[in-house]
Structures are given as structure tokens and as C-alpha cells.
Amino acid sequence: MDNSMFPLKVFSRWFTNDTGVLSSTLKPVTIREKHHWIIRFPVKNMTVENVNIHTDKDDLFIRFQQTIEEKHENETTGAISAYQAITECTSRTAIPPDADEKNYTIVCCEDHVDIYFNMRKGDDY
Incomplete structure (x- = not known):
């Protein structure tokens, strides 16, 4: 599933509920003979x-x-005020039925974030 759209909300002290869309990709991969959804x-x-x-x-x-x-x-007054911006992405897209939703790995790279879910086989799901 390429170019899935996930809602994106940005919260900060000054700007609340700014909304946009964040694209993503979902595909199966095999690493060291283990199957994953990424x-x-x-x-x-x-x-x-x-x-x-x-x-x-x-x-x-x-x-x-x-x-x-x-x-x-x-x-x-010389008073200093500050804020932190928080980016939140929430997906309501279904996880593939053979993905083990309790067993995942997060990998952060310079320009993207990958989430690997193990694939369940046979009697596991």
C-alpha cells in the first residue's frame, strides 16, 4: 500500500490543532529469513x-x-517565554491481519522512520 495518508496534527502553545497529511508506505520485507511488515x-x-x-x-x-x-x-519586561511544538500522527488504517501488533521495532534514520512488525505464520494468527 503506497502513499497511504495518515492525519497529522501539530500542537503547540501558540498554534493548536493545525492539521495536514503525512504520507507513508506499507510493504512486506524479509530480513535474515524473518518476514516483516514495514x-x-x-x-x-x-x-x-x-x-x-x-x-x-x-x-x-x-x-x-x-x-x-x-x-x-x-x-x-524582559520576560522570556518559550514553547515546544509536538507533532502527532495517528493512523486509523488497519494493520495487516498477519502482522504481530505486539512485536515491532522502530528504526529512525536521518530522513524517515520505519516501523517493522513481525509477520505471524500459520497457527499464530
């Missing part, structure tokens, strides 16, 4: 610690949290 998101400069995932049997919920700080200094 979902790729074009999110740059992410770390594994900032990718939060949980599944609800059929649905995948993902939160990419990028710490983007911006500081503003009030010229009159």
Missing part, C-alpha cells in the same frame, strides 16, 4: 525515544514528538 514515515531527524506507539488490535496509533523550542523575549 511502515515508513517521512519524518526527519527523529529519535526512537520520541516515537510513541500503541495498537488497538486493528489500528495503529503513533505519536512523533519533536522538541522544537522557540523563545520570545518581551522587550518591555
Whole structure:
């Protein structure tokens, strides 16, 4: 499934609920004789610690949290205010039925994030 669209919401102190779309790809891969489903998101400069995932049997919920700080200094009072922007991506697209939703690996690269789900075989699903 190429070019699936996942809703994208950006939350920050100043701008809430900005919405857009984040494309992704879903394809089967085989690594060291193990079969996986891989979902790729074009999110740059992410770390594994900032990718939060949980599944609800059929649905995948993902939160990419990028710490983007911006500081503003009030010229009159000298007070400094700051905010962090959080990018959240939530998928309600069904996970393939043979994907093991409890067994996944997150791999962050410079220009994308991959999520590998093990494929269940035979009696496993």
C-alpha cells in the first residue's frame, strides 16, 4: 500500500490543532529469513525515544514528538517565554491481519522512520 495518508496534527502553545497529511508506505520485507511488515514515515531527524506507539488490535496509533523550542523575549519586561511544538500522527488504517501488533521495532534514520512488525505464520494468527 503506497502513499497511504495518515492525519497529522501539530500542537503547540501558540498554534493548536493545525492539521495536514503525512504520507507513508506499507510493504512486506524479509530480513535474515524473518518476514516483516514495514511502515515508513517521512519524518526527519527523529529519535526512537520520541516515537510513541500503541495498537488497538486493528489500528495503529503513533505519536512523533519533536522538541522544537522557540523563545520570545518581551522587550518591555524582559520576560522570556518559550514553547515546544509536538507533532502527532495517528493512523486509523488497519494493520495487516498477519502482522504481530505486539512485536515491532522502530528504526529512525536521518530522513524517515520505519516501523517493522513481525509477520505471524500459520497457527499464530
